Amino acid sequence: MKKLILSITALSMLCGCASFDRDYSEPSAQEVFAASDSTATEADIMSSAQNTEAATETGPIGENGIWLERGVYEVKETEEQNPELDYDNRFKGEFYVFFDDNSGEICSAYDGKMISFTCEQRKNSITFHKTNLWERSGMPVGQEFDTVYSLSSDNSFELDEDGNVVFRSYGRFMSSLVKRPDLDPDTFDARNYKEDYVLSEHGWLKSDSYVYKGKKL
Incomplete structure (x- = not known):
């Protein structure tokens, strides 16, 4: 029976916490969701907000509040x-x-498909509503999760120099979404791209681990 284990990315995006890294000590759930003195400095927050505002002033994102379009x-x-x-x-x-x-x-x-979501995008926030986890597992999990990212907050987002949306938790990099203009959302099946990645020795067998080491060069 397939283990009902969410990928690290899905869990981190659901919970709004930082990505796992070898040299990184992840904040506890209390630190992420409750008020804490370990938040990013005021300078970090202001810099993040200013970078995002500067990026949006010159493009359509600043006009309509859509950070992540179809794709x-x-x-x-x-x-x-x-x-x-x-x-x-x-x-x-x-x-x-x-x-x-x-x-x-x-x-x-x-x-393949793991999670369905709806998304509310505004000029200063992105909210994900996620549900139907592991629909292909035969034993889907029906819980729903809401994750909110807001400018100048503990769980924030910004645009990087390439125009990709970057998510941060307490000022630390969590993940970013890199647009793939070569892929069509109507026909895309992620399983067709297995050969593009290097499989981990342990696969899903080890807790708190990725199934792939990385992408082939």
Whole structure:
């Protein structure tokens, strides 16, 4: 029987907490969801907000509040690429598929569709409503999760220099969504791209781990 284990990306995006990394100690649930003194500095928050506002002033995002439009987005799990590896450790085979500005699916190259979501996008916030976890498992989990990202908050977002939406928790990089203009959301099946990724030795067998090490170079 397939283990009902959510991917690291899906869990981190659902809970609004930072991505797992070898040299990173993740904040506790209390630190993420409750008031805490370990938030990002005021300077960090102001810098993030200013960068995002500057990016949106010159494009349609600033006019209509749509940060993530229809399309396929590959999830970047780690901010920096490790040049010592023979694969790109930033990408672990997960995707956000937006059918329009407010609905879509989260997919894995390993397992296909995992989560359905609806999305509310505004000029200063993005809210994900996620449900129907692991629909292909035969034993779908019916819980619903709401995750809110707001400018100048503990769980925030911004645009990077390439125009990709970056999610942060307490000022730390969590993940970003990289637009893939070569992929069509109507026909996209993440499982067709399994061969693009390097499979971990343990697969799903190890808790708190990715099924893929990274993307082939």
